[in-house]
Amino acid sequence: MRLEITADKDLRPGTIFRALLQTLLGNNWEDYIVVYLKEYDQPTGIFFSKYKIHNEDGPAAIKIDGTMEWWFDGQKLFVETQQEFECYIRNKAFW
16 A cells, blocks of 8 residues: 655644554654555554555655665665665575
8 A cells, every 4th residue: 555645634643644654654754755555454453553664566665855765564674776675575585
């Protein structure tokens, strides 16, 4: 699921959309303009635990300044290009 953080979103304090962004990205959530999420079936019943930042096809988060971040199952990866990310994913099978 792709979330675009645009002016038409209700980001007032107390809204679910803002709380979700704060939960996933922390206090720096305002630096992001696009975030890709994957929904998981969690039996816990906690709404926010159903979502993790994740994208296998490219960067999972894009900041206002154009910086891209790659995430896999909610874990931020310290790679800088799609090629590095794909290498990481291929090698992950050997861990």
